[in-house]
Amino acid sequence: MPNITISLDTELLHSGRKYAKQHRTSLNALIRKLLEQTVAFRSTSRIDSCFEIMDRAQADSGGRTWNREDLYDL
Numbered sequence: 001m002p003n004i005t006i007s008l009d010t011e012l013l014h015s016g017r018k019y020a021k022q023h024r025t026s027l028n029a030l031i032r033k034l035l036e037q038t039v040a041f042r043s044t045s046r047i048d049s050c051f052e053i054m055d056r057a058q059a060d061s062g063g064r065t066w067n068r069e070d071l072y073d074l
Helices: 010-022 027-039 045-057 068-072
Strands: none
Touching (some): 010 027
């Protein structure tokens, strides 16, 4: 895989490393993922992202179902 060199403000670099550490990744992986998300165009990418977020949330409706009228009552 080719390497690139980028210039970052010291504070931005520090913040980026801190963010990456908090999310158990490397700054390199974080930048790669953000660049892929920015330039990679796939028609399903937004849908896949939504499902990924929903899966990570691990929410549970408890078996409850809704119809359109129920949603207006919220």
